[in-house]
Amino acid sequence: MKQTMLVMAYLRKHGSISQKEATEELGVTRLAAIIWKLRHKCGFEILDKTETARNRFGLPCNYKRYYLP
16 A cells, blocks of 8 residues: 555544654654645645654654644
């Protein structure tokens, strides 16, 4: 199955996805590129939100979480 289809199926099942989830669950390492393709070439409306978490050193880091409306 194409990675694009994997990401879309995951979004439909779980409602959202982050890069960490994409890598660990689907083996997808370029999530932003797939989201771009889903938005601009396939016409899906996918929202995003910047979230903050702590990394393994205890420092804050930002990442995107992508949602289906």
